[in-house]
Amino acid sequence: MGDISKPVRRFDAPEKIMGTARYVDDYFEEEMLFVRIVRSTRPRARIKSIKLPKLPSGYCVVDKNDVPGENRIKMIFDDWPFFAEDVVNFYGEPILAIAGPDREKVYELSNAVKIEYEDIPPIYTIEESEENKRPPIFGENNLFADYFYEKGDPDGAFRDADQIVEEEFRTGFQEHIYLEPQGMIAKYEDGRITVFGSMQCPYYVKNALIKAFGFPEDRIRVVQTTTGGGFGGKEEYPSQIAGIAAFCAYKTGKTVKLVYDRAEDVEFTTKRHPSRIRIKGAIKDKRVVGIEVDIALNAGAYAGLSSVVLQRAMFAATGAYRIDNVRVLGKAFATNIVPLGAFRGFGAPQAIFAIETFMNHVAKKMGEDPVRFKLAHRYKKGDTTATGGLLRSEVRLPEITEKIIEMSEYYEKKKQKEKDGKLYGIGFSMFLHGCGFTGNGEEVLKSIARLKKRKDDKVEILISNVEMGQGPQTTLRKVVAQVLGIPMEDVIYENPDTDKVPDSGPTVASRTAMIVGGLLYRVAKELKEKWKEGEEVVVEKQYRHPEYIKWDQSTFKGDAYPEYSWGANVIEVEVDPLTYEIEVKKAYAVFDLGTPLDKKIIEGQIHGGMLQGIGYATLEVMEFENGRFKQRTITDYIIPTAMDAPLFETDLVVEPYKNGPFGAKCAGELTLVGAAPAVCAAVEDALGINLYEIPIRPEKLLVLMNKEDN
Amino acid sequence: MKIEFILNGKKVEVNTDPARRLLDVLREDFGLIGVKEGCGEGECGACAVLIDGKIVHSCLVPVGNVKGKEVTTIEGLKDTEEYKVIHESFLDAGSVQCGFCTPGFVMATYALLKENPQPHEDDIRKAISGNLCRCTGYSMIIDGVKLAAKRGEKLWKD
Numbered sequence: 001m002g003d004i005s006k007p008v009r010r011f012d013a014p015e016k017i018m019g020t021a022r023y024v025d026d027y028f029e030e031e032m033l034f035v036r037i038v039r040s041t042r043p044r045a046r047i048k049s050i051k052l053p054k055l056p057s058g059y060c061v062v063d064k065n066d067v068p069g070e071n072r073i074k075m076i077f078d079d080w081p082f083f084a085e086d087v088v089n090f091y092g093e094p095i096l097a098i099a100g101p102d103r104e105k106v107y108e109l110s111n112a113v114k115i116e117y118e119d120i121p122p123i124y125t126i127e128e129s130e131e132n133k134r135p136p137i138f139g140e141n142n143l144f145a146d147y148f149y150e151k152g153d154p155d156g157a158f159r160d161a162d163q164i165v166e167e168e169f170r171t172g173f174q175e176h177i178y179l180e181p182q183g184m185i186a187k188y189e190d191g192r193i194t195v196f197g198s199m200q201c202p203y204y205v206k207n208a209l210i211k212a213f214g215f216p217e218d219r220i221r222v223v224q225t226t227t228g229g230g231f232g233g234k235e236e237y238p239s240q241i242a243g244i245a246a247f248c249a250y251k252t253g254k255t256v257k258l259v260y261d262r263a264e265d266v267e268f269t270t271k272r273h274p275s276r277i278r279i280k281g282a283i284k285d286k287r288v289v290g291i292e293v294d295i296a297l298n299a300g301a302y303a304g305l306s307s308v309v310l311q312r313a314m315f316a317a318t319g320a321y322r323i324d325n326v327r328v329l330g331k332a333f334a335t336n337i338v339p340l341g342a343f344r345g346f347g348a349p350q351a352i353f354a355i356e357t358f359m360n361h362v363a364k365k366m367g368e369d370p371v372r373f374k375l376a377h378r379y380k381k382g383d384t385t386a387t388g389g390l391l392r393s394e395v396r397l398p399e400i401t402e403k404i405i406e407m408s409e410y411y412e413k414k415k416q417k418e419k420d421g422k423l424y425g426i427g428f429s430m431f432l433h434g435c436g437f438t439g440n441g442e443e444v445l446k447s448i449a450r451l452k453k454r455k456d457d458k459v460e461i462l463i464s465n466v467e468m469g470q471g472p473q474t475t476l477r478k479v480v481a482q483v484l485g486i487p488m489e490d491v492i493y494e495n496p497d498t499d500k501v502p503d504s505g506p507t508v509a510s511r512t513a514m515i516v517g518g519l520l521y522r523v524a525k526e527l528k529e530k531w532k533e534g535e536e537v538v539v540e541k542q543y544r545h546p547e548y549i550k551w552d553q554s555t556f557k558g559d560a561y562p563e564y565s566w567g568a569n570v571i572e573v574e575v576d577p578l579t580y581e582i583e584v585k586k587a588y589a590v591f592d593l594g595t596p597l598d599k600k601i602i603e604g605q606i607h608g609g610m611l612q613g614i615g616y617a618t619l620e621v622m623e624f625e626n627g628r629f630k631q632r633t634i635t636d637y638i639i640p641t642a643m644d645a646p647l648f649e650t651d652l653v654v655e656p657y658k659n660g661p662f663g664a665k666c667a668g669e670l671t672l673v674g675a676a677p678a679v680c681a682a683v684e685d686a687l688g689i690n691l692y693e694i695p696i697r698p699e700k701l702l703v704l705m706n707k708e709d710n
Numbered sequence: 711m712k713i714e715f716i717l718n719g720k721k722v723e724v725n726t727d728p729a730r731r732l733l734d735v736l737r738e739d740f741g742l743i744g745v746k747e748g749c750g751e752g753e754c755g756a757c758a759v760l761i762d763g764k765i766v767h768s769c770l771v772p773v774g775n776v777k778g779k780e781v782t783t784i785e786g787l788k789d790t791e792e793y794k795v796i797h798e799s800f801l802d803a804g805s806v807q808c809g810f811c812t813p814g815f816v817m818a819t820y821a822l823l824k825e826n827p828q829p830h831e832d833d834i835r836k837a838i839s840g841n842l843c844r845c846t847g848y849s850m851i852i853d854g855v856k857l858a859a860k861r862g863e864k865l866w867k868d
């Protein structure tokens with residue numbers, strides 16, 4: 001058997017380099033119609049009247065009355081309409097769409113639509129939503145989700161504490177800025193709707209269309225086109241675009257293209273949930289022995305996936321630390337902001353930022369070195385997690401920490417206070433990430449993966465998971481080829497088409513590599529047994545969670561995840577002593593993400609994920625003001641360029657997961673979650689103050705430092 | 711209005727509104743899909759082309775401005791030896807993930823190495839700072855550029 005981790009050239013790369021790979025906007029057809037969505041220009045209002053311009057022939061309006069089935073995007077609560085009904089709940093909510101052959105004309109017509117509104121008092125912040133003084137957006141109390149779990153005796157721990165430390169943390173919005181904006185092409189032919197587009201989850205889109213059209217499932221087909229990045233942004237949101245494009249195709253009988261421009265994509269698609277996290281720690285003998293974590297997410301106008309994002313945040317609340325007495329509270333608040341949604345890490349980045357920063361602050365308060373303080377609290381094999389799950393595998397945090405401390409020369413550098421006239425700081429973070437779906441997700445999904453060995457002895461991978469840059473076109477081919485002992489080139493894995501592939505679930509949470517990859521590994525084993533040269537053989541398997549995993553979704557007790565990945569980051573920063581501009585100079589990472597399925601692909605995931613985490617902590621500012629985002633383009637919303645990116649140095653420690661393919665665990669999200677707290681710790685080190693909020697903005701540091709001086 | 715220019719080495723003529731974005735003309739009228747629209751605001755570099763050898767964001771250029779000029783897109787570079795070196799180097803360095811930014815980075819790399827065959831890390835970072843990539847963290851793209859500089863050595867000096 002070859003070494004699965006050894007890098008190979010990516011299968012998807014040549015076409016992408018040449019520019020011949022087709023993303024959704026690269027498909028053109030004669031007589032194709034363009035669509036422009038007419039959106040609410042009020043954050044919250046009743047629609048009083050709509051006045052349409054005179055439409056030339058060939059142009060049409062599509063609105064809620066053109067939805068053949070239910071005007072609801074299928075998600076967890078199904079409260080989110082494709083087109084607003086009587087009320088709009090966020091600035092930019094789709095009200096209707098205009099379709100026609102000339103793009104400029106479509107834009108012109110859509111700008112000429114006049115809508116009269118009657119405003120309703122809007123709710124923007126967690127606090128306003130919590131106070132519930134204005135007419136609620138959702139239910140009676142604005143809560144999409146309200147959860148709670150406990151372990152041990154937190155009240156006892158607080159009663160007996162030497163000291164109680166209470167802090168409040170805030171995290172901001174984060175926009176995905178996948179480089180390819182969202183888009184879909186829809187057709188209605190022979191009684192069937194077909195949608196092509198940029199997406200992570202073909203079956204989410206398919207199921208949404210089944211509900212929206214009220215069609216039997218064989219009348220809906222969804223095909224993924226080469227996807228230019230997703231990061232969670234193309235998890236649930238594509239259903240919105242697919243629906244609108246498909247309604248237009250259904251009404252006109254023509255092929256319809258709906259591709260967002262960047263400004264639309266920045267302002268009106270989902271983003272990472274802002275959070276307020278309050279942590280109260282009971283300290284005894286210089287150790288955190290009890291903790292209460294209260295997590296509030298600003299969830300936006302519709303429930304979307306917020307309840308599950310909140311669950312992941314809650315299950316990550318105590319980070320990589322064993323604390324025996326735990327209480328975790330969580331609420332997802334409705335506000336009049338675009339629905340917040342999935343984004344790499346899915347609630348964990350907020351929680352890990354808070355717990356890591358809290359642990360740093362407590363360590364400093366106790367006069368201890370944060371690294372040693374954290375190590376003293378770390379999980380070990382055999383411990384139970386905050387939800388009472390069992391850690392069955394070795395937790396190699398001591399080794400991870402040792403490596404990163406040595407690699408970064410942490411303690412030598414820690415003494416340094418200045419560099420080239422800048423304030424110098426270094427910060428450390430330690431963390432975990434739960435692999436795969438949260439809680440009972442996999443049980444509900446029951447994914448199916450299939451391999452088809454063709455007569456020409458080539459093998460097709462038939463799954464619904466997509467390549468969006470993270471590498472499965474290469475890594476999954478490697479897995480299957482290696483099990484079967486055939487060349488990788490003989491394994492075929494095309495962009496999924498729901499007419500051809502079974503539902504192996506969404507492309508999220510690193511489940512493509514670990515869960516679906518593991519399933520494919522087992523399918524390939526069976527195919528190998530059944531292999532008959534020159535004949536077609538099809539093998540298919542349904543995923544079953546390992547028997548030993550116990551989880552109660554109603555009490556949040558047990559194994560919230562089947563396995564965990566672990567890591568530590570060290571970040572070096574230089575802060576300008578006058579402007580407090582932050583430069584992130586170097587980023588170190590050591591991860592245990594199981595067996596890497598390709599070292600180079602993993603390296604790419606690490607750099608990209610960390611840079612998104614660094615951006616989250618520094619440059620990526622999105623403010624909400626007067627009912628609208630202030631940053632509406634990528635001129636205003638800044639993501640790191642090559643000039644902002646640090647040098648990276650990384651290493652791996654490998655503790656394989658026995659059900660992952662060749663021992664792979666989760667990777668993509670893990671690489672992001674630890675960066676923000678490490679940046680924060682580094683800036684704190686440089687300035688000698690405590691911080692409680694990301695993004696860390698120079699103008700706020702200036703105010704804080706002036707206060708310090710006085 | 712009739713606008714003549716040289717596109718990927720061939721003389722072409724379009725009859726269109728001179729205010730139309732060069733990006734749209736290249737994609738829609740000539741089917742050159744290697745030129746991508748990532749922002750339409752001049753921020754991302756996915757639409758990068760060469761105009762008379764200089765790298766330009768085609769989303770900011772009205773097609774009327776290229777009258778009589780020489781426009782080169784990734785499709786026009788594809789058969790050159792220089793391109794082949796960049797192609798192989800990007801493959802080996804792992805410079806590509808989702809790929810949406812990649813043709814733009816290839817153009818930037820080509821423009822850089824033509825001007826500065828042995829760039830330092832800082833030169834590379836500066837040269838690609840007009841291109842955004844959300845996937846890679848840039849490091850492995852920079853490796854790709856370095857590799858192309860090294861492998862192409864003589865090519866870049868002509």
Ligand code: FES
Binds near residue numbers: 751752770
């Ligand atoms: S599309 Fe031209 S710079 Fe982004």
Ligand code: FES
Binds near residue numbers: 179228469807810842
């Ligand atoms: S590879 Fe995805 S944006 Fe660069």
